[in-house]
Amino acid sequence: MKTVRIALASIVLLAFGISAAAHHSAANQDFGKRVELEGVIKLWEIANPHGRVVLHVSDAKGMRDIEFETHSRNNVYRAGYRDGMVKAGDKIKISIAPNRDGSDGGYITGFVTAKGEKVGN
Amino acid sequence: MLTRSFQLVLIAVLFASPGFGQANTRPDFSGVWTTYRAPGGAAGGRGARGGAAQAELPYTAEAKRKTSEYQALVQPTGDTPGGYCLGTGMPGSMLGSGGYPMEIIQRQDQITIIYEAHNEIRRVYFGNRILPVADRLPERNGYSTGRWEGNTLIVETAQLTEIVSQRFAHSDQARIVERYTLTEEAGQKVLTAEMTLTDPAFYSKPVSETKRWSIVPNGFLMTYECNEPIWTKRLEELQKTARPPARGQN
Numbered sequence: 001m002k003t004v005r006i007a008l009a010s011i012v013l014l015a016f017g018i019s020a021a022a023h024h025s026a027a028n029q030d031f032g033k034r035v036e037l038e039g040v041i042k043l044w045e046i047a048n049p050h051g052r053v054v055l056h057v058s059d060a061k062g063m064r065d066i067e068f069e070t071h072s073r074n075n076v077y078r079a080g081y082r083d084g085m086v087k088a089g090d091k092i093k094i095s096i097a098p099n100r101d102g103s104d105g106g107y108i109t110g111f112v113t114a115k116g117e118k119v120g121n
Numbered sequence: 122m123l124t125r126s127f128q129l130v131l132i133a134v135l136f137a138s139p140g141f142g143q144a145n146t147r148p149d150f151s152g153v154w155t156t157y158r159a160p161g162g163a164a165g166g167r168g169a170r171g172g173a174a175q176a177e178l179p180y181t182a183e184a185k186r187k188t189s190e191y192q193a194l195v196q197p198t199g200d201t202p203g204g205y206c207l208g209t210g211m212p213g214s215m216l217g218s219g220g221y222p223m224e225i226i227q228r229q230d231q232i233t234i235i236y237e238a239h240n241e242i243r244r245v246y247f248g249n250r251i252l253p254v255a256d257r258l259p260e261r262n263g264y265s266t267g268r269w270e271g272n273t274l275i276v277e278t279a280q281l282t283e284i285v286s287q288r289f290a291h292s293d294q295a296r297i298v299e300r301y302t303l304t305e306e307a308g309q310k311v312l313t314a315e316m317t318l319t320d321p322a323f324y325s326k327p328v329s330e331t332k333r334w335s336i337v338p339n340g341f342l343m344t345y346e347c348n349e350p351i352w353t354k355r356l357e358e359l360q361k362t363a364r365p366p367a368r369g370q371n
Contacts, residue, residue, distance in 0.1 A: 048206070
């Protein structure tokens, strides 16, 4: 059982890391950087080949809605996400590979729900 | 009741059958595989994929032109086939597998390889299951036939369509040979594929790459549903343009 868990964890590592470019060009996001953000969920769509998330964010730039991309449904599930874990109106903390041009948005590599459940990294 | 002479003939026929008595002695590649990692080591480390992949490929002028035109087209937006639910095709489907796991189902007359990403499936046929060349349908993963050289599985793939959207771009004249071997490291099964691609239209000489995977004990694949959002969007479009039912109709 332990072996299975280790193997699974390794897949998850790959899923949220190395294979990010497998069916997504990494040209627009900097996967060497990691930025953390907090916001309130306005849209949460986990799908293949990529998911789409819109958060209402309030920071030094002001209050606004920002759209992000997530990894595939398969990989997000493999990393521990399950349907119903989050919903619109929930607070969430996300880690992203930011857009290279400095604009709002990026590629979500992990998140922590309001209940403290952690998915990805 | 069988006569003794008939029994002897039956036994002789069975033993003379191709593959009889070999099925149990062949390496069993069945199982779920992920990108190689050394026992106790980090995933995706050295050896997962040969270093030659990033060297400049010996493209012909035609290949340089076609790949350059493609890159110029997609680079501004970062679009990829996968972003549109299209599989990578060989050899990228094989070389890229492992981040998303790969499953192998092995029978004596057919080996089925499933790459989770985009549900890409390859079928490697043996013996009587091999179709005449004229009856094979060209596709992104081609048509694969297999044979054994001792404990090494040789897979030859042809009938590929031209693909310029992957690292090893190739024409429809490409032929790929993979040599699969099974080893064990500290009790962990390791699968190795040595791939050679020959394509006079796109390469001035054959190109090679090595890929390794580690077994995932009791691993599983998920179905990669990808088109559902596209279908949902289409239904929404239809709903917007649908005419209301005529009076008296429900």
